[in-house]
Amino acid sequence: AQSVTQLDSQVPVFEEAPVELRCNYSSSVSVYLFWYVQYPNQGLQLLLKYLSGSTLVKGINGFEAEFNKSQTSFHLRKPSVHISDTAEYFCALRGGSYIPTFGRGTSLIVHP
Amino acid sequence: NAGVTQTPKFQVLKTGQSMTLQCAQDMNHNSMYWYRQDPGMGLRLIYYSASEGTTDKGEVPNGYNVSRLNKREFSLRLESAAPSQTSVYFCASSEASWASGNHEQYFGPGTRLTVT
Numbered sequence: 001a002q003s004v005t006q007l008d009s010q011v012p013v014f015e016e017a018p019v020e021l022r023c024n025y026s027s028s029v030s031v032y033l034f035w036y037v038q039y040p041n042q043g044l045q046l047l048l049k050y051l052s053g054s055t056l057v058k059g060i061n062g063f064e065a066e067f068n069k070s071q072t073s074f075h076l077r078k079p080s081v082h083i084s085d086t087a088e089y090f091c092a093l094r095g096g097s098y099i100p101t102f103g104r105g106t107s108l109i110v111h112p
Numbered sequence: 113n114a115g116v117t118q119t120p121k122f123q124v125l126k127t128g129q130s131m132t133l134q135c136a137q138d139m140n141h142n143s144m145y146w147y148r149q150d151p152g153m154g155l156r157l158i159y160y161s162a163s164e165g166t167t168d169k170g171e172v173p174n175g176y177n178v179s180r181l182n183k184r185e186f187s188l189r190l191e192s193a194a195p196s197q198t199s200v201y202f203c204a205s206s207e208a209s210w211a212s213g214n215h216e217q218y219f220g221p222g223t224r225l226t227v228t
Binding site for chain 2: 009032041043049051090094099105
């Protein structure tokens with residue numbers, strides 16, 4: 001069995017401040033890890049992915065994530081957020097099947 | 113490329129009515145998925161199709177049926193709608209090729225369904 005836990009349901013932050021959205025996972029097999037972003041009233045789109053290789057992965061819009069196998073984590077970071085980053089963020093993994101597992105999402109709220 | 117398209121964008125049904133949600137992708141992907149999204153529940157998988165000609169139940173299949181019409185199209189049918197099926201429905205597709213390493217999903221814009 002595999003699972004994804006997003007530790008914070010909501011993260012408020014001020015504009016230009018750094019942010020970290022936390023994601024922990026559990027799996028008995030090797031995994032591929034993803035972060036998706038969902039802007040209001042839209043579908044999800046891929047922010048970044050980790051398949052193999054370098055544990056620091058860079059994505060779109062200045063986001064990056066670090067894969068930590070020993071801590072089974074894949075936290076998402078951005079050094080300086082903008083109002084336009086306000087959105088729902090989903091961590092997901094794919095193990096040995098066609099079915100990906102999603103976390104419940106973290107709502108990032110950027111205040112001016 | 114249009115990516116993943118869904119119709120309709122909005123729908124209001126009365127309890128007991130039926131409807132079909134349509135989904136199509138133009139990326140030649142093998143796998144397709146139907147999810148529902150409810151506040152605080154994240155995404156829950158209803159049905160998926162690993163490849164053309166196959167469909168399988170996900171986490172919450174009760175009250176739904178699907179058809180993988182061809183490689184491009186994957187429809188979701190509600191035979192007798194219930195208020196508990198009020199939700200936002202997303203279709204997604206994925207190449208799902210272990211050889212190529214392309215595992216990410218591409219999502220449609222969603223269908224907002226209200227059952228009264």
